[in-house]
Amino acid sequence: MAGHNASASAGGYLYQTDWALVDLLRKGHTRPDQAITLELHDDVAWNEVSDVANVVELLQVKLHGTSKSAGLGDMAVDVWKTIKIWLDRPDRGDPQGPDLVLVTTSVAAEDSAAHALRPATRDIAAATNRLLAAAKSSKNDDTEVARKAFLDLDPAVRGTMLSRARLLDGQMPPEDLNAAVREALTWALPTGGSHAEDSFVSQVWKYWHEVAVDMLAGRRAAVSVTEVRAFIRELRNRYTTENLPTTVELSSITEEHIRLYDGARFVRQLDLVKYSSPALRTAIVDYHRAITQETEWLSNSLLDVYELRKFEAELRFEWEREFTSMIEDLELDALSPEDVEVAKIKAGRGLLRYLLNSTSVSIRTYYNDGFYGRGKRHELAGHDDTLQRIGWHPDFADRLEAITAKI
Incomplete structure (x- = not known):
């Protein structure tokens, strides 16, 4: 009882x-x-x-x-x-x-x-x-x-x-409250069908529950009508042809998610340029958030496959340009074999850091959450198709082939 x-x-x-x-x-x-x-x-x-x-x-x-x-x-x-x-x-x-x-x-x-x-x-x-x-x-x-x-x-x-x-x-x-919220938000619902609308309403509920917890915990006294309406307007701006909503939050990534990628190809690519443990962890977080977020966008009809493939092609083109420049700038003739490898690792790590910080290519004009572009670059580095794959170490293709041959 x-x-x-x-x-x-x-x-x-x-x-x-x-x-x-x-x-x-x-x-x-x-x-x-x-x-x-x-x-x-x-x-x-x-x-x-x-x-x-x-x-x-x-x-x-x-x-x-x-x-x-x-x-x-x-x-x-x-x-x-x-x-x-x-x-x-x-x-x-x-x-x-x-x-x-x-x-x-x-x-x-x-x-x-x-x-x-x-x-x-x-x-x-x-x-x-x-x-x-x-x-x-x-x-x-x-x-x-x-x-x-x-x-x-x-x-x-x-x-x-x-x-x-x-x-x-x-x-x-209680079972009718969601429909009531949806009806009250009719003026703000995005185009794109029921999946887009469901995603939008879900984000409003998530926001409200976070605000409610803060009020109940005494971290805030109240929430104003103007504040809620401002959130809804801002959220609606993300459901446009020039923007996207981020629904996979950093706080949702767990250690269990990170362990899923032990030995993954994109992780091996990072190992080739000796990417440090703390930085490696953030790379895995970006990767998981990106592929999870992308799956949600596609499932909710907020993103289409054509747009996605175009974005991936632009990322590869950006990488190809910078990778070629890195190779051209390498000066290895006067170095010992040990120093050659050190120089290659340093150059590859520099390329990686430069591209992870690059914002010149974005999925949509006003979408600027950096984890997605970073995660997509890691996804391409782990691509199954060698013709679609990108990498950081100057010899990444041969190194990955050698690693695969040993498995």
């Missing part, structure tokens, strides 16, 4: 966090100077951007396992827990205080106080009378403190508090 309760609690927290994004996207255009907080003033709260302490709307968000009246009866624990939260506020009797909202997936029964607090069926007198009756007749120990506080409250204060309260019942279940 304890495990079940923990699961339900976690589900409730996730629901209120995700529901807050839907609320922000839906209301944001009418609240450009406001921000949302999580678990600061209430489950969710709307505040003035200029002063987070200036609360505009407080929302208790409840996830119930049924769409009926669970949790919304006049004696229900969730109803009285919510009322207790409202009662504990110092501005409970202030007619200019923030709106008090109970958001729930349940639907209130017609003869309940909760139903009388719905915007469409609002009747403050009826809600007050039903709550007073329930407060007097209920014997539930879990609601005793809240019921007593409600009964002891000055009638004028009680009336003012309930006049600011409303119920938003029948809210969408």
Whole structure:
């Protein structure tokens, strides 16, 4: 039972966090100077951007396992827990205080106080009378403190508090939240079909969950409507014919990923020019990110194969030009065999570093995340086709052939 309760609690927290994004996207255009907080003033709260302490709307968000009246009866624990939260506020009797909202997936029964607090069926007198009756007749120990506080409250204060309260019942279940976010983002969705749209919405969710974690951890107080809209605009700019979104983050690469490439051909190429261990690790990270990111772009129809092959051809042409220059600049005649090898290794490592820092070739005009170009160069260095392969050491082709022959 304890495990079940923990699961339900976690589900409730996730629901209120995700529901807050839907609320922000839906209301944001009418609240450009406001921000949302999580678990600061209430489950969710709307505040003035200029002063987070200036609360505009407080929302208790409840996830119930049924769409009926669970949790919304006049004696229900969730109803009285919510009322207790409202009662504990110092501005409970202030007619200019923030709106008090109970958001729930349940639907209130017609003869309940909760139903009388719905915007469409609002009747403050009826809600007050039903709550007073329930407060007097209920014997539930879990609601005793809240019921007593409600009964002891000055009638004028009680009336003012309930006049600011409303119920938003029948809210969408968790499984419908993604569709609601997608609908709210209709104006921003990229072209390219459902895969591109799915990728875009997924990035918005990822951003929101990172922001939510920061708020819940106390690393930030709020997130403003303008900040979220700025992120969405910037994200949309990456879903164009001149840009691409980066969805594979550096933080997603693990040591297990790195171990996958022990002995890989591109790693052998790096070994030929004695690329150091720390630098070798970053090269492997770039490679893994690049091929993973490219797979996602292709799968989401954000990049086509023709464009990819053209980019690879330009990378090879850039390499061929610089590799030829490196060979021409080598002066080996007066060197001993040992010094010749040292000179070749140094020249190859210089070529590698130069090309890894080169930004003259990019997959799209405004895409400038460097890991992709670096990773693609490593991919070409490990290409199965010797005619397509590039390398760093002046003798890389013969050296790789010799290594392969020994295996």
